[in-house]
Amino acid sequence: MIVVADNLRITLPVIQQAVERFDPEPIRQMANACKAAGAQAMDINSGPLTRNPAEKMTFLVSNVRACVDLPLVLDTTNPDAMAAGLAVCNGRATINGISLEPEKLQRILPLARQTDADLVAYLLRPDGHVPADAAGRMEAAVQLFAKCEKAGITAERLIFDPIVAPLAWQDGNRQNMAVLETIRTLPDLLGTPVRTMAGLSNLTTGAPDAATRKRYQQAFLPMLAAAGTDFILMNVLDPDLMRTAKACRNITAGSIFSWQ
Template structure:
């Protein structure tokens, strides 16, 4: 399991202020903290960046790269910002992400081929809605796989995300059990060793407090690991979750176990 820290988000007031002022300090401290906690990569979640998009995304990428030497996941819905961020990366990045939505296919998908970037593929319908069950997600996976193949994207560059559902959704429990089935089925469905991703923090959207968030994420994380999830987008700064990651890695490893 590769752990991608989801802590560097523009929705955090301190990070938002730092981006607005082009102040590298808070951003670099966050990046260093995630690396020291054991993150394997860092998600730069800049949001839509409607103003000065190229300048701000370039600043974010260069600022993080100056502090840590970890792979970057560029997380924005703005194609202009995405292109600027990819151009600023010193090593191949991961694009977060593409789906069957026509605008994403038209403006985000080509960037993966141009920059040799890995690509997170969200299993959404063309209207941007989450399919209601495992069958719908697998239909989206096949359709999106075909779109990527037609665009010349190597299948080894793809990371499929079936969308972790918040538990507060009316059918959140059922949706997340469907996600586990999809993750298990994808290699047989597509015919190769598919990489998959789960956004663990999505599970507890709207949770009443931090303890509740960690309790439910701690319960679901081993389920995702056992299903074969290869990339976990999660809070890397919570020691309990990171200890759980290390234990899961030891259990699912093909190496001989030793205390």
């Protein structure tokens, strides 16, 4: 289970201001902090970047790459920004991501086809909504798998994200049990080993306070690990959450356990 830092996102005021001002220091500080905390990869969430998308994504990726050598996950809905980020990655990157939404298939899938980047596949309906249950997620997986295969993208490059739902949704509990079922079932459903990713922070969107957010994320993280999730997108600057992730990895590693 690989821990991917979700801390470098443009929704944070300090990151947003740094991008607008092309100020590298906050970007580099965040990247270094995430690596020091134990992140094994970094998600660079630039959002849609409607103004100067290529220049801003180049700025973000270049400054992260200048101070850490972690694998990068490029998280943007803007294809121009994605192309610019891929161009300066200096190594394999992951495109985050694609779904059955027609615009993403038309604009993001060609970028994946042109590069050797891995590709996150969101299990959403074509209208962008989250499926109601595990069956809906699996149907989306089968359709996406076929479209990617037709485009020449092999199963080894795909990372399926079944969409962790906020618990505050009316059916949040049921949705997240469906996430676990989907993760466990996908290899048999698709007839080949495939990787999965889960965005842990989504679980506690709207939580009343930090203590509640931590408690529920710490409860769900072992469930994701036990289901076989390969990548956990999470807040790596929370030391308690990171300790839980490390313990989960040690238990599920499949190797001989040692307290050392």
